[in-house]
Amino acid sequence: MNAAGGAAQLGSPDDSGEPNLLLRIAGLSKQFPGVLALDAVDFELQPGEVHVLFGENGAGKSTLIQVIAGVHQPTKGTLRFRGMPVVLESVHHARTLGISAVFQEFSLVPTLSIEENIFLGAELTNHGFLNKRDLHHRAQDILTRLGFPLRPEQRVQFLSRAQQQMVEIAKAFRTDLSILILDEPTASLTERETERLFTLVEDAKGRGVGIVYITHRMSEIRRIGDRITVLRDGKKVATLGAREVDEDRLLELMTGRVISQVFPRIDYRPGEILLKAEHLTTARGDVRNFSFEVRAGEIVGLAGLVGCGKSEAGRACFGIEKLGSGRVFFRGDDVTEAAPGEMLERGFFYLPPDRRAEGLLMMSSVRENVSLAALRRRPFARFGFLNRVGERARVQELAKEFNLQPRNIERIVEHFSGGNQQKVLLAKALTLPIRLFVLDEPTVGVDVGTRVAIYEFIKALCEKGAGVLLISSDLPEILHLTNRVYILYRGQPRAELTGAQITQDRVLGHFFERKAA
């Protein structure tokens, strides 16, 4: 603390000679069971700087900010805060130093009110009793200062995702900040709310706060970024000035490959209509009046911001999201709200975005996972009983086809890497005669190698005449793989682009309320 002030020039307690640096991380490694999440990463943050972290899912961005926020303790490496070596023992400890984080996964207690959440862990007390009135006023002050239209006494569980995001941000602004960590904070905000957040960030910059900012969006990097650090597979690849790089260069750094090597060239031959949704409106209102179709032999993209309803639209077609109105047709038959079992029988497969929550039996073997949806069919069943010999043979075949590593189909899924888990999930689709694949965020949390393999898999599906609906928040994926894109904005269709119309500016332009840059 004392080193930050005027005594700076004259040598500080350490020999780094950079007392003006807010944070310096050197040789940071973090080992999780089975994964080296961070590998000798260097990182620095100056006061009044927005330092963007860029990289794929699973590149180590989250782990890095969690170390800075005190959630995880590093396995190796050093942290210097304002020139002083520190060991951040807990989130609480980091907060006392003015390091606050807004994570994507909210740390809010849904059954408590906004004010109780903002001061959770730092309750104002008076002789050991809660000082509720003070708490209310201070919470109101923070919300007013931030310009968020929320009442402090509202219960968090009744708030929208965007509103919850605001509460999470308000929580970070509770204390005197020195470092603010924002993990894709605009993902669920409208453009006006986003503008408001950027003003806050500018404001914080002006007061000498250092900001670590995770985003995938070029427009945001251009708008508020000062420097960018690119991570790949847990290693730091480069640190660059935000204004000196273009997107292609960033993508290359991120994936370690030239774009043309990542995305295959696909030959689209649109044929019969497989899936047709008419005036789709979900019961919860996440999707409103959305009509679209997917043909055999094409890859149709479904894009938009997080929370725009793109995932819900896919789920509604598969019959796992309740419909308010509208109809779904599969190869001409009305399948509105049919059960998943029937959809699979008909040849309609849905790949869920969250492997752990909805995709895999983590404690079961690869074999049991792959065969699960097809146990009534040959070669998995015979005379009403399971045919475990046939099952083993077929799953072994699929494991080879997908190059599962390690290729042991009796190993439980929990013990595989994210990329290999995703392969298990995709292999499941090939146990059935599937015509239409709805892939909901198929490359979330997988390494580059698997990503390329998945793109090849999608290409092969399409060229063999299957239809693919690609629901993705990964913009390059949408731009390079699809021949037609629907863009949703707040549950409503915004645009349909085809072929050469699918450019970054045009797609992104429809993501937001008004045309963005």
Added chain:
Amino acid sequence: MTSAAASPSSAGAFALRLQHVFVRMGVLPVLLVTAIIVFTLLSDNFLTEQNLTNVARQSTFLTIVAMGQMLALLTGGFDLAVGKTIAITSVIGAMVMSGYIADNPDSSGLAIAVGMLAGFCAGTMVGVVNGIGVAIFNVSPFMMTLGTASISFGIALTLTSGTPVYGMPDEFGSIFGFGVVLGIPAPVIVTIVLFLIMYLMLSWTRMGRYFYAIGGNYKASILSGIRTRFYLFMAYVLCGALAALAGILLTARLETGEANIGASLPLDSIAACVIGGVSLRGGVGRLGSVVLGAIFIGLVQNGMDLAQIQSYLQEVVIGALLIFAVIADQLRQRVLLRLRD
């Protein structure tokens, strides 16, 4: 801590092997060996053929109930009503049987059949109600089975006014309670048959696989096209049916219908499963280990009887063992995470 590549010293390799065995089998092998050694030292009568046959027969009721309990646990729930299911099976089976024989004194065979069927249906009915509550109305298994336990017990007590039901044909007890075929007690034979059916069901049919899937990941099961509600329902029905069968055998053994039996079975059956490595989170467990778990508990009870430990104190031991097994299960999860390469 001890990484696989650390050193090829035999002690380290042995420790690693032990960890693998622990992860795969749970604490059961350790407990079984310990129990056998301790009780053999405590009593000369423990390790005799006659006593072990005794253990096998005494363990049958718990083994059957534990196999049913395992189904509920596999799907991520449990059944606290198994004890009272046995009570209502016993009371209704005995009443129908003695009522029938009183009206038709000559047809004891038919009386036994009708009575057993009535008891079986009554007990299975408890499972059906549990299944409807859990699978259709999404009542938590805890509340649902606690509720039906109270209801069954209340009905059993009301029907009998709390007194035992006498007057069943003698053959019922002599065949199903005390009968011996080829030197094997009848209840043990029934248990072996049920074990084989359960093995076939769990390992070689879709239903068995789906029980694991539902407990392993409910949402993933839905997305895989499994009719999850139906199979969840079936888990409780089969659990009720198995408890009912245990109730019939127990009634034959006691030669009376009683409302006050089976009180310790919910705890004992869950303990048998957990000691046998069935995960309380669902989706994981092996039938063979569950049977061994039940036999282990029977062994401990028998051994404590021989060692003249009074029955009240035995309750303490069983409770402590259960908690120990749960802690060991947590530890197992942690070792498992560490061993993931």
